[in-house]
Amino acid sequence: MLAARNLAKAWLLLTGFCVAFTALGWTLGGYRLASIFLFCALLSAGGLAFYADRVALGMVGARELPLAAAPIVHSTTERLALLAGIPKPRLYLLDDPHPRALSAGRGTRGAAVAVSRGLLAVLSPAELEGVLAHELAKIHNRDVTVQTPLVVLSAMVIEMSRIGGWLERVLLLFLGPIAASFLHLMLTTKREFAADRTAAGFCGSPHGLADALIRLEQTEELFPFQSTPATEPLYTINPFAEDGLAALFVTHPPVSERVQRLRALDPAWREKLRAA
Numbered sequence: 001m002l003a004a005r006n007l008a009k010a011w012l013l014l015t016g017f018c019v020a021f022t023a024l025g026w027t028l029g030g031y032r033l034a035s036i037f038l039f040c041a042l043l044s045a046g047g048l049a050f051y052a053d054r055v056a057l058g059m060v061g062a063r064e065l066p067l068a069a070a071p072i073v074h075s076t077t078e079r080l081a082l083l084a085g086i087p088k089p090r091l092y093l094l095d096d097p098h099p100r101a102l103s104a105g106r107g108t109r110g111a112a113v114a115v116s117r118g119l120l121a122v123l124s125p126a127e128l129e130g131v132l133a134h135e136l137a138k139i140h141n142r143d144v145t146v147q148t149p150l151v152v153l154s155a156m157v158i159e160m161s162r163i164g165g166w167l168e169r170v171l172l173l174f175l176g177p178i179a180a181s182f183l184h185l186m187l188t189t190k191r192e193f194a195a196d197r198t199a200a201g202f203c204g205s206p207h208g209l210a211d212a213l214i215r216l217e218q219t220e221e222l223f224p225f226q227s228t229p230a231t232e233p234l235y236t237i238n239p240f241a242e243d244g245l246a247a248l249f250v251t252h253p254p255v256s257e258r259v260q261r262l263r264a265l266d267p268a269w270r271e272k273l274r275a276a
Helices: 002-059 071-084 117-122 125-140 143-186 190-203 207-222 229-234 244-249 255-264 269-275
Strands: 062-064 090-094 101-104 112-116
Touching (some): 002 101, 002 143, 002 229, 071 090, 071 125, 071 190, 101 125, 112 117, 125 143, 125 207, 143 229, 143 244, 190 207, 190 255, 229 244
Antiparallel strands (some): 062 090
16 A cells, blocks of 8 residues: 555656646747657656666765675675565665665665665664665665655755856755755655554564664764755655754654654563563
8 A cells, every 4th residue: 555655656746747847838838849848858757767766876976785795784685675575676885984874766676775884883783684674665665766756856956056156055045945845745754654664574673773773863973974955865864964954855753753663563672671
């Protein structure tokens, strides 16, 4: 049901993009210009559908993660993918110390998961499994089918501000809310809660992911991080400071609420901890 709803959202996004672009052409120049705009929109929509994941990975500077460089990551991902009933996604590395992970793709096939060098350094094996399971859950639920083209579209709108030269900041004040509205129109915090629940099922326990979320929140402030805030939906948790332009793009619920919901999946966890 969730996957079907996300597929419908993706088709709605691409169809709406084509309709809006065609309507703009009709307004500016009638039938002939509308036909040209429709042709361009169809090409762009096709590019978004098939290449948005590569664009998104390029935006964050991801490079392919060889098997020999991280065999545990590859083996854990392969095992979780079997449990999820999806093909193993391509794995990428973000070569910086900021601990974060993301997923992108056009569906269960052709998807990718990227982890940073900092993430691999700070997480325990159980926590790493929880984070990888969360990203695979986004692929399983088809969240990536919606969020990946949305991120690319929003980033394109933000980059348009650069054409303003010395008026760049003024354009950004106008285009930033427009780009953010694309994300909030199609994405809700429910998708993260659903991915957390699905990930807990893949792992057989919610605590690895819960502990990972706490550790990521505690450690991310220790490392510098700069990127376009339009990429916020891709990550496991929001890696941006929630102020200025970045505050407009927040689509993740608070980590504390996610951890509370995960712990609630195993109400007897405190008793088990005391018994141990």
